[in-house]
Amino acid sequence: KNEVEQSPQNLTAQEGEFITINCSYSVGISALHWLQQHPGGGIVSLFMLSSGKKKHGRLIATINIQEKHSSLHITASHPRDSAVYICAVTLTGTASKLTFGTGTRLQVTL
Amino acid sequence: DAGVIQSPRHEVTEMGQEVTLRCKPISGHDYLFWYRQTMMRGLELLIYFNNNVPIDDSGMPEDRFSAKMPNASFSTLKIQPSEPRDSAVYFCASSPSGRYYNEQFFGPGTRLTVL
Numbered sequence: 211k212n213e214v215e216q217s218p219q220n221l222t223a224q225e226g227e228f229i230t231i232n233c234s235y236s237v238g239i240s241a242l243h244w245l246q247q248h249p250g251g252g253i254v255s256l257f258m259l260s261s262g263k264k265k266h267g268r269l270i271a272t273i274n275i276q277e278k279h280s281s282l283h284i285t286a287s288h289p290r291d292s293a294v295y296i297c298a299v300t301l302t303g304t305a306s307k308l309t310f311g312t313g314t315r316l317q318v319t320l
Numbered sequence: 321d322a323g324v325i326q327s328p329r330h331e332v333t334e335m336g337q338e339v340t341l342r343c344k345p346i347s348g349h350d351y352l353f354w355y356r357q358t359m360m361r362g363l364e365l366l367i368y369f370n371n372n373v374p375i376d377d378s379g380m381p382e383d384r385f386s387a388k389m390p391n392a393s394f395s396t397l398k399i400q401p402s403e404p405r406d407s408a409v410y411f412c413a414s415s416p417s418g419r420y421y422n423e424q425f426f427g428p429g430t431r432l433t434v435l
Binding site for chain 2: 243251252254260298304306307308309310312313
C-alpha cells in the first residue's frame with residue numbers, strides 16, 4: 211500500500227464546477243504539499259500546510275491531521291485548471307524529503 | 321531570480337553511453353533535490369543535498385547513478401552506462417532552509433530518452 215493515496219485518479223469537469231481532490235496518508239508527517247503539473251511538464255508548488263486551511267485565489271487546501279486526510283478544492287473551475295495535481299508529504303523526521311502520491315489528472319471542459 | 325535551471329531540456333542517447341544532467345538551484349537555497357518521473361512509478365526522490373553534502377541517496381537506483389554538488393550553485397546527476405529503462409523526466413528542485421520543512425521550487429526537467 212502506498213504511503214500517500216490520492217483520489218480520484220482521473221477527473222473530468224465542466225467549466226464552473228466545484229472540484230475536490232482527496233489525499234490520504236498512512237504515516238506521520240511534518241507537512242503536506244499540493245503540487246500542480248501542467249501538460250508541458252513543469253511542476254509548481256501550490257500549497258504547503260501542516261494544519262487547518264489555506265486559500266489562494268480559487269484554490270483551497272485543507273488538512274485534518276487526526277484523520278490523516280487533505281483535500282484540494284477548486285472553485286469555479288476553468289479549462290486552464292486542467293493539469294495533474296500531486297499530493298506529497300514530508301515524513302516526520304525526514305527534513306524536506308517528499309513522498310508523492312500518484313497524482314490526479316483533471317480535465318476541465320467548456 | 322531565474323528559478324531552478326536545468327540542462328539539457330531534452331537528451332536522446334544510445335544505451336551504454338554516459339549521460340550528465342545539470343542543475344543550478346535558486347541562489348541562497350540550501351537544499352537541492354533530484355527526482356525522476358516515469359509513467360509507471362510517478363515521482364521518486366533519487367537524492368538530496370543540504371549545504372552541498374549528500375544527505376539521503378537511498379532512492380538512487382543502482383551504482384550506475386551518481387550525483388555531485390561541488391558548490392552551492394551547481395549539481396550534476398550522471399548515469400553511466402545508460403539503459404533504456406532510465407528513460408524518464410528528471411527534475412531538480414531546491415528549497416531554502418530556516419524551517420524543518422519548506423516549499424520546494426522545481427526546475428523544468430530534463431526529458432531523457434535512452435534508445
